[in-house]
Structures are given as C-alpha cells and as structure tokens.
Amino acid sequence: MFAYPFTNEIGAGDIPQDLQDAIWREINYRLGEGDAPGPLTPLEKSLILVRISAAMLNSMRTHLYCLAALKAGATLDQVTEACVSVVTVGMLRWKMASMDSLSCAEAWAKQRNLSPRTPSAPEEGMEKRIGEMRAYIRKVLSREFPDMWERLAEVAPFALDGYMRMRGGILRTGAAIPKRIKELLVVGSDIVQGNAWGAGMHAGQAIRDGATVAQVVDTVALTMMEIGQSAYRIGGMDAIQGAREAAAKTRAK
Numbered sequence: 001m002f003a004y005p006f007t008n009e010i011g012a013g014d015i016p017q018d019l020q021d022a023i024w025r026e027i028n029y030r031l032g033e034g035d036a037p038g039p040l041t042p043l044e045k046s047l048i049l050v051r052i053s054a055a056m057l058n059s060m061r062t063h064l065y066c067l068a069a070l071k072a073g074a075t076l077d078q079v080t081e082a083c084v085s086v087v088t089v090g091m092l093r094w095k096m097a098s099m100d101s102l103s104c105a106e107a108w109a110k111q112r113n114l115s116p117r118t119p120s121a122p123e124e125g126m127e128k129r130i131g132e133m134r135a136y137i138r139k140v141l142s143r144e145f146p147d148m149w150e151r152l153a154e155v156a157p158f159a160l161d162g163y164m165r166m167r168g169g170i171l172r173t174g175a176a177i178p179k180r181i182k183e184l185l186v187v188g189s190d191i192v193q194g195n196a197w198g199a200g201m202h203a204g205q206a207i208r209d210g211a212t213v214a215q216v217v218d219t220v221a222l223t224m225m226e227i228g229q230s231a232y233r234i235g236g237m238d239a240i241q242g243a244r245e246a247a248a249k250t251r252a253k
Contacts, residue, residue: 002026043072050082054097055089057194062101067108076117079105084156087163092195095148102155117155126157133164140171142199142208173209180209184219190225191235199235200242207246215242 003024006015028034037045046069047125053061066079083105084097106117130153134145145153152160171186183206190198203216220236 001034008043010056021182035111044072046072047082051086052085054093057097059097062097063104066101066105068145070109076109080117080155084159087159099148129161178204180211183209187219187239188223192227194234196235200238203239203242204246207243213243213247
C-alpha cells in the first residue's frame with residue numbers, strides 16, 4: 001500500500017501512525033488500489049459521511065453519500081436516520097443539505113425497486129403535538145409550516161418535536177435576555193451560516209417583539225464587521241428587508 005508521511009504544520013502534534021495508516025488505506029481504497037475498506041464497512045462509512053457532508057452544508061456530497069450508502073446495501077430507513085440526525089447540529093443543515101438528499105435517495109431507490117422507507121410508527125399524542133406546533137408557528141411567525149418542517153413531520157416527527165421544544169425554550173419570553181434581543185442573536189448567526197430566509201424571518205420577529213429597524217441594521221453591521229462584506233449579500237439585506245416589512249405592517253395596524 002502506498003503511503004507518504006503527513007507533515008504537521010497546524011500545531012496539533014504528531015499524527016499517530018495508526019491514523020496515518022487509516023488515511024492512506026482510505027486514499028488507496030478510493031483510488032481502486034486497495035481491496036480492504038478497513039474496520040468500517042463501505043455502508044457504515046457512507047452513513048457517517050452523509051452526516052459529515054450535511055453538517056458542512058454540502059448538498060452535492062450529501063446526495064452522493066446517500067446513494068453510496070444505498071448502493072452498499074443500506075436501507076432507506078438507515079439513510080433517513082442519517083439525514084435526520086443532522087438536525088442536532090442545526091435545522092439549517094436539514095433544510096439546505098440532507099432534506100433534498102433524502103428525496104434524491106428515495107427516487108433512486110424507487111427507480112431500482114428497492115424497499116421503501118418504513119412508515120413512522122404513530123406515537124401516542126404526536127398528532128396532537130404536531131397540531132400544537134403548527135399553531136405555535138402561526139402565532140409567533142404568522143405563517144404556515146415551511147417545507148423543511150413539513151418534511152420532518154413526515155419522516156421523523158420525533159425530531160421535529162424535539163427541535164420545536166428546544167426552539168420554544170430558547171426563544172421563550174421572560175428569560176434573562178429580552179426576546180427581541182434573542183431574535184437578533186439568531187439573525188446574526190443565520191447570516192453567518194448563509195441562511196437568508198432565517199435571517200429575514202427572525203428580523204421580522206424581532207420587530208414584532210419590540211426591536212427597531214435601526215437595531216436590526218446594527219446587528220447586520222456587527223455581523224459584517226466579523227465576517228466581511230459578503231455578510232450583506234448572504235443574509236444581511238434579507239434581514240433588513242424583513243425588518244422593514246414587519247415594521248410597515250406594524251405601523252399599518
């Protein structure tokens with residue numbers, strides 16, 4: 001097996017030999033020059049890479065590894081769980097990477113007559129809980145469920161339930177940080193992640209919670225100071241637009 005020692009230029013200390021061996025085993029395997037996949041099977045590797053790629057917001061590679069997992073013998077249930085697991089990293093990863101990748105995997109499996117995904121077993125009280133979530137979103141966002149939550153309710157209602165409970169707890173009123181400021185925290189982080197939709201949505205909610213357009217503009221300015229001018233293009237302008245639209249609606253009432 002070909003191997004060439006890795007240099008260490010990032011201050012992390014020497015790379016252990018077993019780790020170097022694992023890296024080169026994988027490189028040779030991908031080059032078609034090794035027949036041993038290592039201690040993880042190709043199926044297991046593909047499932048791990050589904051989550052890694054989705055966590056990196058790389059939709060194309062998430063598509064690739066979903067199909068690679070199926071080709072290696074994974075079931076759609078396994079691919080679904082791998083795709084859904086990234087919700088614990090952030091809902092944006094589900095929306096921008098693994099949601100469409102799961103749909104791609106389903107279409108690929110159907111074309112090849114593979115077994116469909118097992119329908120989620122109904123959990124006691126979950127239907128009522130989903131209804132409560134819809135009512136919550138109508139109340140706090142003045143809109144219906146977006147596609148990312150509709151899809152999650154279909155394939156993994158437990159994940160949506162957990163996310164909504166966490167979301168509701170973090171963005172609750174009456175906590176140490178005023179609700180309008182908490183919404184601005186999310187505006188900044190959504191811009192950093194390139195989530196223009198979320199930045200605009202949370203900016204609008206900040207206005208409804210008592211923030212001013214000037215405070216939203218300040219938040220965009222702070223974000224641009226941290227990550228550069230691109231922040232305006234990838235979400236800052238959406239945040240300001242969302243704030244101005246919400247302010248106009250508030251004045252019209």
